[in-house]
Amino acid sequence: MERIDQIVKKHQQTISPTIPILQEIQAIYGYVAPEFLVRVAELIDVPLSTLYGVVTFYTQFRLEPLGKNHIQVCHGTACHLRGADQVFHAIEYESQTSAGEFSVEKVACLGCCSLAPVANVNGKIHGNLTADQARKLVKKLKS
Ligand code: FES
Structure with a gap:
């Protein structure tokens, strides 16, 4: 908690310290653990x-660490209309048996709507995805 105390002290005199404190914690640890929130609140x-x-x-913050593989599935309008839910x-489903291996989240438009439905898998965009292709992507990451 010493590091958390230092971060808070650094930002405490700013007008609105909450976001900068949480951003710095997130940058250092990769997430904002519940116990960090308790300390910051105090x-x-x-x-x-x-x-x-x-x-x-704010989607920039997470309460749990990312898994080894980070998958963002776009749920913007174009992707939603072209099957984002199925993807x-x-x-x-395919990633649920591998605890700590995958972080899967729904996100807003990834900026490549013409490729809908789209997923960002470990920083690489995959477009025109079907549910079957999505399953295969995850299986490939498991091996
Ligand atoms: S709506 Fe999915 S990339 Fe834009």
């Missing part, structure tokens, strides 16, 4: 529920 005298609201509202569920 130090800056903000209700824990408020901090939890901030962390769950997401196929990926989620």
Whole structure:
């Protein structure tokens, strides 16, 4: 917790320290652990529920560490209309048996709508995905 205390102290005098503190914690640890939220709430005298609201509202924050493989499935309008739900569920189902191996999340438009439905798999865009192709992608990552 010493590191958390240092981060809070560094930002405490700014007008709105909450976001910068959480961003720095996220940058260092890769996520904002619940126990960090408790400590920050004590130090800056903000209700824990408020901090939890901030962390769950902004997609830049996560409460758990990322898995070894990070998969973002676009749920923007174009992808939604072209089967993003089926792609997401196929990926989620295929990856669920490998604890800590996969982080799968729904995200807003990834900026390549002409390729819908789209998933970002470990930083690489995969477009025109079908549920079957999505399952195969995950299987390939498992091996
Ligand atoms: S809506 Fe999915 S990439 Fe734009």
